[in-house]
Amino acid sequence: MAAEQEQRQEYKDDSDVFQRNALLLIDKMVEMASLIQEDTSELVDEILHxxxxxxxxxxPEFSPRQLFVDDVDMFDYLKETYPEPFTLYSSRLPRRSPFSCVLDMVVHLEGQEHEDNIRETLQELVQELKRDTSKNVLYSTTICISAGNSADPVRHYGVSMSTTGRPAGQILVAASCLNFWEEHVADAVMSYYPKKSRKTYFDVNIQLPADVRCEAFNIRSREAISPCLSCKNMFGLVTTKEQVWPYGNCAEAESLSNLVSEEEVRQRVQRNGNWTEENQGRAKRAVENHLRNELKKVGFEWDNQFYTAQRAIAENDGEEEPLPE
Structure with a gap:
């Protein structure tokens, strides 16, 4: 009986944190979007989904209506302005984790060249999300910054997976491999995913150019973090660390995916191992099969499509929708 009561209390505590952090992130995203001159409504739409x-x-499950149980005006405003997430969240898969959308919004807000401002803004937000809880719910702990070389003014950012627990992490890493990350990076992750052992039939990694900058930092403390052994195995990053984190969870994957999407950098990336189109197809099928199994465990009926972010209806109509008071 005592164990059951403790478990029920833990569920309640987790639910309270999930709801609080979800509402805070959504509110921050809507606020930041209103401060940016360019249209970033797709990022709000995407994080909602x-x-x-x-x-x-x-x-326990949290429906959109339950999230906004104390703020009906915001629920109505968001549902009218961003209708797709409210209808497709239970059938289509996101392509990435929520905090990845937050990162993109902050980069738009501060400007990609203002690295310190981006890190400070994320630090302040994470401190607010972390308040009064020991669990990392809906936010990332690490940011990675990469560039074509030390003199390159263009930065490419990435954050670690903002998920708690195995099913969510496994699902979103698979989704990113199949429909978000650049192919070279996705292939390196798929060489291991979902396990920590390398696939013999698809033993693929990449070697970055020697002058590429790739640095990770703790978002809260802003201290530099050495790459883990997983990132060394996938991307050839130099490290003395022996820690092997689940492949694809680290901020380096997203940051390097954005970097390698640049044609000039991609041409200088060396792909090692037994890569063939046939082997890649086999690895993708293995990832998708595992993804389907993970979705079955949580009772999610997937329609085989990934969610595509939409612009706000008010923006599409050329009208400005006032925020609820």
Whole structure:
């Protein structure tokens, strides 16, 4: 009886944190979008779907209506302005984790060249999300910054997976491999995913040019973090660390995916191992099969499509929709 009560209390505590952090992130995204001259409504749309999906697979479940139970005006405003996430969160998969959308919004807000401002803004946000809880719910702990070389003014950012627990992490790493990350990076992750042992039939990694900058930092403390052994195995990063984190969870994957998407850098990346189109197809099928199994565990009925972010209806109509008071 005592164990059951403790478990129920833990579920309640987790639910309270999930709801608080979800609402805080959504509110921050709407606020930041209003401060940016260019149209970033697709990022608001995307994070709504990603968070609603996370609520769908969490225990206990959290529907959009339950999230906004104390703020009906905001619920109505968001549903009218961003209708797709409210209808497709229970059938389509997000392509990435919620905090990845937050990162993109912050980069738009501060400007990609203002590295210190981006890190400071994320630090302040994470400190607010972390308040009064020991669990990392809906936010990342690490940011990675990469560039074509030390003199390159263009930075490429990435954050670690903002998920709690195995099912969500496994699902979103698979989704990113199949529909978000650049092919070279996705292939390196798929060489291991979902295990920590390398596939013999698809033993693929990449070697970055020697002058590429790739640095990771703790978001809260802002201290530099050495690459883990997983990132060394996938991307050839130099490290003395022996820690092997789940492949694809680290911030380096997203940051390097953005970097290698640049044609000039990609041409200088060396792909090692037994890569063939046939082997790649086999690895993708293995990832998708594992993804389907993970989705079955959480009772998610996937329609075989990944969610595509939409612009706000008010923006498309050329009208400005006032935020609820």
């Amino acid at each position: 990603s968070i609603f999906f996370m609520g769908e697979i969490t225990v």
